[in-house]
């Protein structure tokens with residue numbers, strides 16, 4: 001699991017661990033994970049769909 005502010009190690013779709021299905025997709029490796037969305041109780045992001053080049 002990745003914390004907000006950490007570098008995105010691989011492109012794909014990430015979902016936060018709060019169970020509310022907040023998602024963040026990045027097609028560019030090297031961006032940073034965003035902070036949790038408003039109302040989100042999660043603390044990190046996990047990858048659910050890796051993208052393959």
Ligand SMILES: [Zn+2]
Nearest residue numbers: 016018022040
């Ligand atoms: Zn969330």
